[in-house]
Amino acid sequence: MVAQQETVLSDEQAKWLQEAGTSVKRNAFYMKRALDDDNLREALRYSAAMLGELRTSLLTPQRYFELYMQAFNELQHLEGFFRDETKKGRSYADLYELVQHAGNVLPRLYLLCMVGACFIRGGEGAARDILKDLVEMCKGVQHPTRGLFLRSYLCQVSKGLLPDTGSEFESEEGGRIQDAVDFLLLNFTEMNKLWVRMQHQGAQRDRDRREKERQQLADLVGKNLTYLSQLEGLNFELYQGQVHPRVLEQVVGCRDDLAQQYLMQCVVQVFPDDFHLGTLSPLLAALPQLQPGVKIHVILSSLLDRLARYASVQSTVVEAFDEAGVFQKLLEAAKSVVTQQSGMQSADVTAMYIALVQFTSAVYPDRLDYINQALTACHTALAERSAQEGEGVGAEKQLVQLLSIPLDSYDVVTVLALDKYPSVMALLSPPTRKEMAVKIVDAILKTGTLVDTVQRVGMLFDFIAPLATDVEGVEAPEDDEDFEEEQNLMARLMHQLKAPTLDGQFEVLKAARDRITQGGPNRLKHTIPAIAFAALAVVRGLSAEGQQGQSKTEPVLQFIHSLTAQLAEAGGAAEMALQLFLAAAQAASDEAHLDVIAYEFFEQAFIIYEEAIPDSSSERTALASIVGALQRIRVFSPDSRASLVHKATGYSAKLLRKADQCRAVLACSHLLWQEEEAQADPPSANGDTPAPAPEPSATDDASPDDSSPAGRTSEAVQLQAPVRDAEGVMSCLKRALKIAHAAQQQTAVARRANDTEPVSLFVEILNHYIFYFEAGLPTITASVLQNLLDLVQNDMAGDSCQKDSALVAFYKNTLGHIELQRARGGPAAERYKQIKVPA
Amino acid sequence: MKNILGNLGLATTASVQLTFKRGDGQPLKTATLKTKGGEPEQLPLFSSKETICAEVKVANSPGKKVDHYGIKVQLLGQIELASERGHPQDFLSLVRDLAPQGDLVKQETYPAEFANVEMQYDSHRGIQVRLRYLLRVTISRSYANSVVKDFPFWVRNYEAAPAPVPNAAPIKMEVGIEDCLHIEFEYDKAKYHLKDTVVGKIYFLLVRIKLKHMEVEIRRRETTGAGTHARNETETLAKYEIMDGAPVRGESIPIRLFLSPYDLTPTFSNVHNRFSVKYYLNLVLVDEEDRRYFKQQEIQLFRLLDDKAAANGTAEAAHISS
Structure with missing residues (x-):
């Protein structure tokens, strides 16, 4: 339905535009013919008729713009003619009056602007007076779209004619930079008023469409600011004293979401960095006063982007920042926005702090305290909001982004020093908090960062609490696979807990133990082995240092x-x-x-x-x-x-x-x-081992061994x-044989003719016999081995065994071993010689 | 028939021509007047206290003798109301005898002069009244109709620019409809010459209606009669749009209206107790439902002495209409 309506609408628009365009062309044609005939009066009549088409209320801004451009181009002819006309002796002052005889205000003002521009360019009139007159007379058009285009035309044609510093139009008479600034500011103010007013036109139900249309017109208004910024004579004093306060007054005073959003960003974008630095306080002070619907964080972040870029280009800038207390100002501004904009959404609050933290990490890579302050403020803001609303904080995505910035820009260990970090994390919903924790652990593992002090371990566990313990609101074992993965991460993390000394390392592990043991059985399964092995590594380390x-x-x-x-x-x-x-x-x-x-x-x-x-x-x-x-x-x-x-x-x-x-x-x-x-290093008493340069402390610790408390258990x-124990071994082997026989009988009873396991057992026993034979166990003589060998050979002959290829291979390898030993020579070979290996 | 009448002396037997001249020997000025028919009309132009000279040529029809009681020329100032057409009232009548009783047998040329004639009223062609000046040549005859011929001319009077009044208060007035529309308008002065510019401003103090546009009209009101018999005729001479769109509270809209393109006359008040011509600026606001709100304000118009020179010839009426 809606789409259909829109098509109808756009069809109508096209039709209207075409009709108006045709009329523009027709009148332009007559106008040009009159110009050829040197008939000024007729030319003016037709040009007014042509411009009269711009009086339409039917077109959307986009279509209107097309029509405007058409008329704009045609007006160029008239302008050329006017220039010739003055060569013939007619003064611009005359023309300036003459065009004002037009009965309709809109065509009249277009003509007036055009003649006015010629008037200035010709050097005949004083730029200041003409500009002042034009910008004032344009008040006659109060219709938003038409007024905006008219003033945009004024802005366009007067560009380059302003009495800017160094311009040819600057003089005592023609005015100074001040007049240029006044002109643009006044035009800006008027345009903004029209633009803001647009929203009140027409039916309420068309509001969305209208806002879209207004958006399309934004650049017409912004053009004034662009031109202001391009004035040669606009120095900082002028900007600070006049442009900045007047623009802000207008922007804040208009109380319109769309306009404030666009214009604040426009201000941030068009004026130079050092101007912003110099006017930071008032600029920031304006932010809290903006409408609740304005995305302040967007404005702030573009400002901060600029300042950050500014700082990155010139090293002295950071000093200037410090002098101006930039960070404190920004922080205060953010706080004040939060206080005054009670309706601001948590997501936006967070986004604002994201901008601040990004700025800080870019400009002040070493000021962790700044980041901590920003986090503190953010936490306060969000906590208050969620307390008021009685719900969760929301803004998960932004919070994750906020928390990720320090991880990306700093060493993770450094981040651990941010004591507000965990409280901000705590604002996340439990699942997201856990994701964040995973992210932190990932970061540690990826960079191979070592967590080396007890304090940091404590911090780390604060950060990753959702992984280490059950969190309220999350059902413990959600997805088993995910859980396993997380806990694997935790296990890996345990190996990143490494202090430079073994003592320290032990302390670190103890600290970690205190935290992980609160994790419940499902986690312990993963974490305890990891930490236990880490502890074993400490034992090995102590041993290696000779501190057994x-x-x-x-x-x-x-x-x-x-x-x-x-x-x-x-x-x-x-x-x-x-x-x-x-x-x-x-x-x-x-x-x-x-x-x-x-x-x-x-x-x-x-x-x-x-x-x-x-x-x-x-x-x-x-x-x-x-x-x-x-x-x-x-x-x-x-x-x-x-x-x-x-x-x-x-x-x-x-x-x-x-x-x-x-x-x-x-x-x-x-x-x-x-x-x-089995033991390579000779077993010796503790003290005998020459300790490789033990550390003094280690020695100190070692010395009170004797005087250690009575409670020592070992x-x-x-x-x-x-x-x-050869006898013992033999008895084991015999028992094994007995059991194997029993197993064989079991198989027979159960009629599992194809079960080759018992035979396999015999082969295994044979292997052990061979092992001990080689080890020189006295009770295992060649004949004992031969008997067993024959027995196995006999069993192996069975059909079922021959079909079991694995068993056959096993047996073959066993025999192969004997052959090999025999072939190798030496005393063992001599003993093997007595063995008759079955073919 | 013609001959019979001619023989009887009933037909026009004599031709009369009259050439205007100025007493000061300067070339004759003319006024160009718009007529309803299209072709502009040119008339000799004089002002009060000027000396009007005329050269009257009278000739008989060839071969016919015209006997008469005398030839005279009159300068007449007349006011003629539409309601009493054909019976103009003379408010001025001067006469010069050109020839005594006698016979006209050939063309005769008589000079005539009306010195320093007091012509306090401007010529005027209105809807229901006109005020005109003319020279009337009469050849009086005893038994036949006299030969009478009128030669109209135009009179314009000029005023010196009024001495600038220090701190002259502009016309300023607040008007409105309660809880609906309140405006304050301001015209820089109350008295304008015909080539003047009206400069003013409209302040919107309260706007609760959706306005579409605003214009200033110049209206002329011609009043004849007096008291209960008074009759008014109003014409709108100009419509000049000064605002497009809907203003909000606090806006002020500039007015700059050039009077020169329009066919205006000075304000005439109570001319010979017969009529008045007054001018008004009418401020009209039109809302989106095409309702009109207006406020009319009289202004005084006068003809400035300085534009006397410009008055010779066509007024530059570059009225651009669209």
């Missing part, structure tokens, strides 16, 4: 212990907790040489194994891990070790599936047989010699 001493490492291990315990308690992450305990035990043993603590870690691991491992396959894996870890531990006394080994072996027998039992027993065998060369101990 318990006073140093023990607290760290305790820290890891309590973290891991928390993780275990949290539930759902039993395997991870178990792995962590094992890794910690490893560190306690290898790095810190603290047997009691290591034992405790194992104990915890076992407890988890017993209580929390949910299913058999997890059990199998967990047990493998335990065994793997325990195998390497060298710090335990034989008794401690024996009990742990016993426990582990006991677990292996309790596994559900025979195959699992078998494999676990095989693994357990290794607990009784540690490699000689001492650094020497590493034990490797365990080599």
Whole structure:
């Protein structure tokens, strides 16, 4: 419907324009003919008739403009004629009167402007007086569109004729720059009044269309300001004393949204930077007085853009800024806008501060306090607004933008010093706040920034609180995948918490721990491992610095212990907790040489194994891990070790599936047989190790070892010699064989003829035998091995086994190994020679 | 028939010609008058206190003798109302005898002179009244109709520019319709010469109606009779648009109206107790529904002495109409 109406409208417009255009052409034709006949009176009559077409009220501004241009071009002919006419002796003064005989005001004034311009250009009349007369007489046209075009014509034809400084029209008589300024200001004022008045014309329902049309006319009004700015004689004093106050008075006084929006920006754009700097206070003071509908932030940001560019070009400008207290003025202005424009939307308030912060970061890269002040003001403003409205702040997009500026322009660590930052963040809705937090973490990870002090860690966690803890208003596990991703980020972030010293590092980690442990079980799963491993790195670091001493490492291990315990308690992450305990035990043993603590870690691991491992396959894996870890531990006394080994072996027998039992027993065998060369660095007492230039503080810390409080639970101990229990190993191997046989029988009972697993177990057992054979276990002789080999060979001959290509390959490789060892030579080869490898 | 009448002396038996001349020997001035018919009319132009000379040529028809009681020339000033056409009232009558009783047998030329004639009224051709001056040559005859011939001329009187009155108050008046429209208009003075310019301003003190445009009209009112018998005829001589569009409160609109293009006369008040001609500036405001609001203000017009020279010949009427 609407579209249809518009088409009809535009069709009509085209028709009207065409009719008017035809009439303009016709009258122009007669006018030119009269000019050829040298008939002034007729020429004037037709030119008035031609200009009379501009009296139409039917056309939209755009169409009217087309008509205006047509008439404008035709008027050039008349102008030329007038110039000739004066050569014939007729004075411009005569012509100036003559054209005023026209009965209709609009054509009369067009002619008057044209003659007036000739009058000045011819040097006959004083520019000042004529301009004054013209700008006054034009008041006769009060119709907005027609008046605007008429005055725009006046502006156009008088351009270059103003008594500007240095212009040929400047003189005592013709006027000075002051008169030029007065003329343009007056024309500007009148045009603006007309422009503003347009909105009250016509029906209320056409308002939108009318506003659009007004927008199209904006440049006609703005042209006056452009010309003002182009005056040679417009120096700062004149600008400050007259142009600026008078323009602002008009702009503020007109109380029109559209006009204020356009003109304020116009002022900002057309006048030079240093003028703005000099008149900053009054300019800013005008902002709060603008209409509520004006987008002040747009104006402010274009002003700030200019000032920032100005500052970037000339280094002295920043000093001038400081002298003028530019930042404070801007901040005050922003505050005052917020106070006075109570209806201003939060989004716009924020946008205003975005401009301010952008400006600050561009001009004052080192004034973080300024940014903090701006954030403070923004926060105050928004908090008040949301309190009044009783709703959220809204303006999410802008707030995110605001908060992103410091991240883009400063090092993230620097941003952490902005103590108002988190409170501004808190204004965001929870989901957005979290997005913002993700952004911050991303920024840290991307730039590889290290967060190196406890204080900064505290700040950081304030910043990213929504990632670290549950936030009210957000259902905890929204999208699992997203959550995982976020927490992965958090985990990665933990590795960016790095102080320059290990002590500091530990402090930093503790601080982080205090925060992340509030995160609830779902987060702990991700964050605790990360932070625990970071702590393990500290232990390793201390060890590398030769500070295995318990006073140093023990607290760290305790820290890891309590973290891991928390993780275990949290539930759902039993395997991870178990792995962590094992890794910690490893560190306690290898790095810190603290047997009691290591034992405790194992104990915890076992407890988890017993209580929390949910299913058999997890059990199998967990047990493998335990065994793997325990195998390497060298710090335990034989008794401690024996009990742990016993426990582990006991677990292996309790596994559900025979195959699992078998494999676990095989693994357990290794607990009784540690490699000689497993530990590269010679195990020695703590004190014997030549510490590589320990730091004084470290030494100080290390010295009170002996006098450490009685509460100490463990001492650094020497590493034990490797365990080599051949008997035990043998019993494990035999048990494995027994279980494998049982498994084979099971298969037969169940008639699973194709199940090759039992055979596979035998091959695995064979491998272990070979291992221990090579390791020189005395009870494994060549004949023992040969027997097993024959047994396996026999089993492998089965059809089903031959079809299992993986098994065949496994077996083949095993045999290949024997061949290889035999071929290699040396003592082992000699022993292998006794073995008959099946073909 | 012609011959019979001629023989009886009833036909026009004598021709009369008259040539105007100025007493001061200067070339004769003329006034160009617009006529309804189109062709402008040119008449000899005099002012009061001037000496009007005439050369009257009288001739008989060839071969006919004209006997008469005497030949005279009269200077007449007449006022003639449309309502009493044919019965003009003379307010001035001077006579010069040119020849005593006798016979006219050949062309005779008689000079005549009216010295320093008091002609206080300007010639005027209005709608319902005209005031005219003429020289009338009469050849009186006893038994036949006298030969009478009129030779009209035009009179314009000039005034010296009034001495400038210090702090002369302009015409200023506030008018309005309550709660609707209040304006204050101002014309720079009350008295203008015919080539003068009316300069003024309209202040809008209150505007609650949607105006479309505003114009100034020059109106002429001719009044005849007096009291209950008074009759008025008004003509609008000029319409001059001074504002296009709707002003708002506080606007002031300039007026600059050049009088020269229009066919104006001085204000005549109470001419010989018969008629008056007065001029008014009528300010007309038209609203969007074409309702007209107006305020009429009398102005005095006079003919300035200085433009006496310009008065010789056509007034420059470059009235641009559109």
